[in-house]
Amino acid sequence: MVPVDPPVGSFLKCIVCVSNEGRIWTEVIQGFTKDSDDLERNLIFLQTLLEKAHVRPKVICRGCKIQRYCSVSHLVADRPEHQPLCQVLGDLQKSMKIDHPLKLLGRITNRRKLQLVISQLMMVLLVKLGRPLHQRESQLIGNPAVCDVCFSTEALEDCARCAGVAFCSEAHQRLVRGYHTPQDCQTLALIATPFRQLNCLVNIRDFHRSCPIKESHLIRAFTEATNMRVSDTPWTDLESYQLFATCSSFSGIASLCLALSHISWVPDPDKAVIVYVAGATEETLRYFQDMHLRFLFLQYPSIRNLEIHFIGRTLGHIGPVDISFSDKNFEQTVVKHFYPLSFSQYSSIFNVDPTLLLILQPDFFGAGVVTQRIASLVQKKVPVELEWTGCLSSIIRSFGVPICYTSISKAQAMSDCAAINLSAKKNKIAIERAYNILDNPYREILPLHNPAPEDTEKIVYANNYLQVMFTSNKNH
Ligand SMILES: [Zn+2]
Ligand SMILES: [Zn+2]
Ligand SMILES: [Zn+2]
Ligand SMILES: [Zn+2]
Missing domain, CATH: 3.40.50 (Rossmann fold)
Known part of the structure; x- marks a missing residue:
């Protein structure tokens, strides 16, 4: 069975909810292969999952300031998984006297600087953890939750449709809307759709015309x-x-x-x-x-x-x-x-x-x-x-x-x-x-x-x- 990774582009989601979703998907996929007569039931199930895909995660981990959860109980449940990364980022903030890991090089003013901070954080984590980062860890660092306009890490909400861009305020949401084209939004929605977890293709038997x-x-x-x-x-x-x-x-x-x-x-x-x-x-x-x-x-x-x-x-x-x-x-x-x-x-x-x-x-x-x-x-x-x-x-x-x-x-x-x-x-x-x-x-x-x-x-x-x-x- 293909391992199911949490959907990408979900940095503003609760990681526990996302991996629960992943488990449900694995079951659905197994259901698919075992009993295709149940397709109807599976399809309804899939649509329900899609509809409830977006819950706003209000609880932010106090140690690292970046991992988000829907509830305190999910924060507690995730502690063993999250602890190693959280420890490194917590220590880093103490030693550098900063209140957020993304402020490592001072305030982020442009995309270049954001990229630089991301690379440095990756490096710090790789060295301190002494192992390659897990997928959820590199996703958390590589697609950090910052306002797409001012790079602020405060009070974020994301585009309800694609969950691929975030903003800090209504004013910045309006600005994002100005350049977040429907096309970009669709691309990001296509990345985040839970359908991506399904690895089944249509088997085509009839072929017709060639083309230059x-x-x-x-x-x-x-x-x-x-x-x-x-x-x-x-x-x-x-x-x-x-x-x-x-x-x-x-x-x-x-x-x-x-x-x-x-x-x-x-x-x-x-x-x-x-x-x-x-x-x-x-x-x-x-x-x-x-x-x-x-x-x-x-x-x-x-x-x-x-x-x-x-x-x-x-x-x-x-x-x-x-x-x-x-x-x-x-x-x-x-x-x-x-x-x-x-x-x-x-x-x-x-x-x-x-x-x-x-x-x-x-x-x-x-x-x-x-x-x-x-x-x-x-x-x-x-x-x-x-x-x-x-x-x-x-x-x-x-x-x-x-x-x-x-x-x-x-x-x-x-x-x-x-x-x-x-x-x-x-x-x-x-x-x-x-x-x-x-x-x-x-x-x-x-x-x-x-x-x-x-x-x-x-x-x-x-x-x-x-x-x-x-x-x-x-x-x-
Ligand atoms: Zn949750
Ligand atoms: Zn943490
Ligand atoms: Zn902003
Ligand atoms: Zn969007």
Whole structure:
């Protein structure tokens, strides 16, 4: 069963209520899979949950001044969970003689300063706690409850619809209304909707029309392919949400289609098109279900045989899977292979010769854990283990193979690019970019809070940026 995290964007909610909600959701999801006849009952239950989603949490913890609760009894119940973070922030306020952790660098006057304080608080917590922050802790610090206008931490209320922006007074609420566009509000509402906890997609069987991949985008390509219209207000009911999430899940395969359209390869019906998915995880596999593969065949009818090699340390030992789709005229087949190996291990055992190498959101440099890495340096502890150390040089040694990777944010895309350039320079390898870092029209459409809270780009999308490149050996 998928672990259920508290919904994001809930910094102004009672953390105990939120995690109770999470538990109820887990039960509902289990109910879904066990007994789908009970769908009706579940749906009513879900709607009730949605309606009571917003209770204003008036009780603020006196130790840290930032954790909020609906009632004293929930504050007491949460004590064991909350204590470690509360202690660190309480001590910090005493030693710095401040009355709120966010005043660490004096009064917050702009967003830059707020980002700086957030990073510093994260660092203090990482060092003092000696462990990575729990999700609720980094959410509490990374999306702190401050007025969106004056950054005050006093008497806050948030936008009733999205719970994504807060304000200190009616005057500032009016100001927020001035720039908190319906579109922003909808994006934030889509982040906070409890439907996000549900991990079930619609299984699509019928595919219709292809579209020019280079000139299109995810929603258009999906609509053409499936004849299904994606709702503009997907948070209002479960059915619309599920279709929206399903469309979003085509991001992986559609990004692959886009990458294929930017390289030159001769489709030969007798030969298999071979795609390596490096750094694959369980999460990656959800992009390659039967419906996604059929989408690829729809866009590229000339491909008859497709081989996908999933290469990733955390993959289980899974035997090869054969799938075939037969159309009126011909058959299209897929073979999926799974290798629980890192890419450098794989390339030392097997001959690397794919049509395309695909890496979804790799984080080559470990930018996503940079605060953690600095904290472990400060503590003189073992450095944080990085997934791609050693692998990157194997990847760029795949000469002549188109390498396509996606990144979640601009900062992440830059850092991935820098890591590749550095490794290429060290290994005397030349890089040619076929498709430079650009907004990926096939990014997911479900918004996320940026997992790197110190980054200025607040809302991000999976596979947001895409890059396709080739490498060659300078020594020859
Ligand atoms: Zn509560
Ligand atoms: Zn506290
Ligand atoms: Zn204010
Ligand atoms: Zn709003």
